[in-house]
Amino acid sequence: MIKFLSISISIGSLLFLTSCVAPEDVSHTADTASPGASVDTFSSASSSEEASSLISEQLPKPSIPNIQSPDISIVAPNGGEKFTMSSNITIRYKISNSLKKKISKNMLIELYLLRTDGIVEGYIGGVTDISKASYVWRPEKLQHNGGLDTTEQSPGPGEYRVLLLIRNKTPSNGIEDPVDILTDEFDTFDGENILIPDGSKGQPDYAHPFILPLLASDVSDAAFVLQ
Numbered sequence: 001m002i003k004f005l006s007i008s009i010s011i012g013s014l015l016f017l018t019s020c021v022a023p024e025d026v027s028h029t030a031d032t033a034s035p036g037a038s039v040d041t042f043s044s045a046s047s048s049e050e051a052s053s054l055i056s057e058q059l060p061k062p063s064i065p066n067i068q069s070p071d072i073s074i075v076a077p078n079g080g081e082k083f084t085m086s087s088n089i090t091i092r093y094k095i096s097n098s099l100k101k102k103i104s105k106n107m108l109i110e111l112y113l114l115r116t117d118g119i120v121e122g123y124i125g126g127v128t129d130i131s132k133a134s135y136v137w138r139p140e141k142l143q144h145n146g147g148l149d150t151t152e153q154s155p156g157p158g159e160y161r162v163l164l165l166i167r168n169k170t171p172s173n174g175i176e177d178p179v180d181i182l183t184d185e186f187d188t189f190d191g192e193n194i195l196i197p198d199g200s201k202g203q204p205d206y207a208h209p210f211i212l213p214l215l216a217s218d219v220s221d222a223a224f225v226l227q
Helices: 002-032 041-058
Strands: 072-076 089-095 107-115 120-126 134-137 143-145 150-152 158-168 194-198 205-212 216-219 224-226
Touching (some): 072 216, 120 134
Antiparallel strands (some): 120 143
């Protein structure tokens, strides 16, 4: 009982001393402030939050989130390069040994040209030898899905990124599609999967897309220029 009483008296004394010191500290703070100004910690915190929010809004946001597998990566081109349509562009990439073991004969390893908003511009080509770490391509040879066959046509001048992906072959009514590549100007890469708009009603429905899952993928960190 004596110990509890002693602790209560000590706490009471500490609270009393604190209450005596606090007003003096506040008055000192007020004295150092500019005339007519008031100390408002809540307003200061609110102003800091507003400033941080404003800075965050002004920072550039990536159009394609970078959430790809660490087992696969695009090495080059990876942003800032400039090429002509007749250039021989060497696309370099890495595929880990652990990922190579998961690749079966029913899978495709493909390279696509993407617009900066993630829409597929065209098909660069397929990787048939996973022991190699590069692919040479000319923009004027960009392939486009024509349904029953493919056509070659240069993309328009502008900024693009390279998409490397691994996926299963797409069956259609029990057989493979005549052209099993993504459809340019419609299909979109969202950073993780391929979004294919529903075209059953004659017009592409982007609100309810078919999701094509990928085993792994990576996209250039930044855009390069084709001119």
